[in-house]
Amino acid sequence: MDKILFITTVEFRRPYNGGTMYSNAIFRCLEQAFDVDVVVLKDHRIFQNPKLHALSSLIKGLISRVPLNVIFHSSGIRALRYNPTNYKHIVVDHIEALGAINATDHPYVLIAHNLEYKLATDKLRNRFTQTLFQLSDRLRAYEYKGFANAKGVICISASEAAEISEVAHNVVQVLPSFPDRKLHNAKSEKIRFGFIGSADWPPNARTVGKLVSAILPTANRPMEFVLAGSGWADFGLNYSEQTRILGFVDDTKEFWENIDYLLAPTEQGAGVNVKICEALHFGVGVITNTESAEAIFGTGALPQNVFIANTNKELEKLLNQIEPFETRVSHVEFSQTRMSDKLVAFLAATGTGRSES
Template sequence: MKILMLASYLPYPLWDGGRIRLYNILKTLSKNHEVTLICEKRPKQSEKDIREVGKICKKLIVVERPDVWSLRNLAKTAFSLNPLLVTSHSSKKIKEAIEGELNAEKFDLIHVETFYIMENLPEVDIPIVLTEHNIEYEIYAKYTKKAKFFAKPVLFADVAKLKRLEKNFWKRADKLIAVSAKEQKIMGAGTQLVPNGVDIEKFKFKKLEKNKKVRKILFIGDFKWIQNRDSAFFIIKNIWPRIINETKDKFDLKLWIVGKNIPESIKKLKNETITFDENAPDQTELIFEDSDILLSPIRVGGGSNFKILEAMASGVPVVTSRLGNEGLGAQENSEIIICDLPEECVQAVLKLLNDDYYFEKIARRGREFVEKNFDWKIISKKLEEVYKSVVK
């Protein structure tokens, strides 16, 4: 098939879940299909990053993304029916690039990653497949509830715009794709489930060491996302002090918080048992190789968490919330450990630290689970089935 793919980001380096998903989908799809990608580029991304993505596409068109918080965008949002998220991704250059490709080539379908880039797509008679990584209006609504009281009216108005437009774009697509069952249910009948995946060749099962005294408990994520800021704060304030109090005479524990854009409000909580690392390797397989447990109590958001899949593939036991497992469906206390309350999370980590047999069971079964269900080759086949269903 000849596929025109639209995205609001250049999928390299593999900084976050969206980039990981799109990069691996492109990599596998390009073996059997001709894919043209039109996407936005952030200022931090280099020509080298563009070349890396160019290797896995038939054609790559990159447009510089304008400043989200420009006065122009803010004013435009205030006096329009579009939310800031859509306004900031509306681009004359992208519209021109899309129209140019549609006039020059005959595509079998258009694949759109996230609805807020669809504003740039003209009316077409080509099938459109839209993938949603999250229900954006739900995430923004949860954030707005926690905002300062004086900001809430403006933010709630933006959420209302977001909800209306997101649902309108769902109607415009010929087929919708969700990455977890929760989103699939909200998006309605006919929505297909194509979950996130993991590169099981890149993330190798690590050697398990018994009776270790020095242990690293990992939290990893990009802190521009609300859910990662919330989770890190929750760990530091509600979970970590209790773990240290229970283990100070038995283990030398370190909480290793890895990610870009860590806010000062979180960094100021540092102590001798907590390390903040914004310069860890981009090769996250090296991070998991140096970790013992992934602690990821996700309380906001949706989809399926790539870092959880990568940890499981690497043989790093995962302690997460029911929300964190929602897009995965791993078996509790066999392939993954589930906790929602702080004390439950404390006890889960302590059991892994104190019981080597239990630790190894979770690690090995977690790896088996992702091999069977989340290899990118399996995920891409599911996506190809969706394509076939809309292409006449």
């Protein structure tokens, strides 16, 4: 069986957000066809003390053109206790892991969760450090170089795939997969809208803040807003009686069973894309914006349970008029077989590495 070295910066095998769910789905699919070794870079820091590691990252950031968050997460070639030449493919999960393979000059396939330069102000939130480290410009230059040097790039967004294709050799959009299981639809007299995501990610905070303060109060019918994710109970928002806070859910099944529609009018990113796909997999309706819909479906037709709201007024109108579906039907295939077949075919087309005898 051919071997793959999967290099990452976070332990994704117990997913806790959209990004780790996507990494885990890709890993599980690759496991079906390859012998996969995983390297989690943050387990191999030069300085194990968090303060020393942060200080060394800061110093390197001042004297290097490498983005600060890449320095912080990637420990370089010291982390690779495996010989890259022993593997058919090297799969690098996220640009923050690129430092570990760049020094080897070995062919690799890159998983691009997002175009990171577009998220720079949320990754490095202090305005002074944003200016000092020019994070957006550095990230764009760094990831564009990573795309250009890669034998292939895997991404979740069709829109970002188009941009990456301007500099990369081979790019493929691969939508995530989810386990097939029955959900119990807990019926309710009120229509239920839901949001899932942690409060410590700024785009989530901005979205929920807007929903709670400006959108949901306009509802003129009985409804419930179900809020899942860590940090919301203590976030300081003035929640109405129509809000039910689930908090962090170990199993998202509890969330999907208790909503009729996912509210995903959030700024574009891998996390919201994964959640939209998961909702559709389980037959839950989705209210999102054009940007997120096109990220998943391109400019093609949308499933019948996806609704678009690009403005506050359009969202308010949907919340007051839309009705729940009598039955939940998945209109899009998110099977592990589909995802695995697409990944295996794409890796074969890149021709990286060597075969195991």
